[in-house]
Amino acid sequence: MAAPLSCPHEKGKAVQVSIVIPLYNQVMYTRLCLESLRTTLTVPVQIILVDNASSDETANYLKTLSDVTVISNEENLGFAGACNQGIRAAGGDWVVILNNDVIVAPGWLEGLLEAAQYWGLHIVTPAIREGKHDYDIAVYSRELTGRMQRVIRRGRANGICFMAHKRVFETIGLFDEQFRIGQYEDKDLFLRASKAGFKLGTVGCSFLHHFGSVTQNSMKTARAVKPYAIENKAYFTRKWKLSWWERALARNCDRLATRFYSLRERLRYGHTLMEKLIDGKLRHE
DSSP states (O other), rough: OOOOOOEEETEEOOOOOEEEEOOOOOOOHHHHHHHHHHHHHOOEEEEEEEEEEEOHHEEEEHOOOOOSEEEEEOOOOOHHHHHHHHHOOSSSEEEEOOOSEEEEEEHHHHHHHHHHHHHSEEEEEEEEEEEEEEEHHHHHHHHHHHTTTTTTOOOOOEEEEEEEEEEHHHHOSSSOOTTTTSSSSHHHHHHHHHHTTEEEEEEEEEEEEESSSSHHHHHHOTTTTOOOHHHHHHHHHTTTOHHHHHHHHHHHHHHHOOOOOOOOHHHHHHHEHHHHEEETOOOOO
């Protein structure tokens, strides 16, 4: 195993980075994720794995790791609960929240740190391609980030992967654990951060591959799981006191903004910051 991981320097000061990865089964993807981290990280970081009572071989696999922090739960605390445990254990000035069903590209972390400094961001998300991993991620990432080095979608972040400065959590608090299992907790966090004056952005100088809702799909097949997505949506609506018209307006504005970003990026760079491979066809979003 590689030695424990740490941080680059920004304006003469060490920037401590902690990576929090919540887990629920899917040990194969966890292995791939950690392998990609080990082969791409060039600076030491703190890796925190939070196991949400996995029932597969995840627990046994975690016992073989010597250079990470492992938090094991006896029951599934959901995405929000697991992330909050990791954030509390994080010693870094920056905290990366990362899904386990991803593969990161070379330079992904350096790209996030550079983008945060260049754009003055407090929450930053990389470019993401989702779907089947049937391409050379290093080659693809080099080509995409080379073209989109200075591309940003301001005010946008994604729960699949984002890096947040600890001041964000100190100011607005952690994830709201009233959102059960998963979904809407990231949207709620980003909205709170934005309203508190923090700057968010999705950037083109960092890239990763996302297999796509692996943990969520696993949860949906479990008989004991209730329709938490519907419950979380209802809770989000109550919490923010959103009328039907406000929800519809926000939804339509988001769709229009996404279409604008997608069209502009594709015409200028041949890529978009969010790409999905569906039925063998690459869709730009």
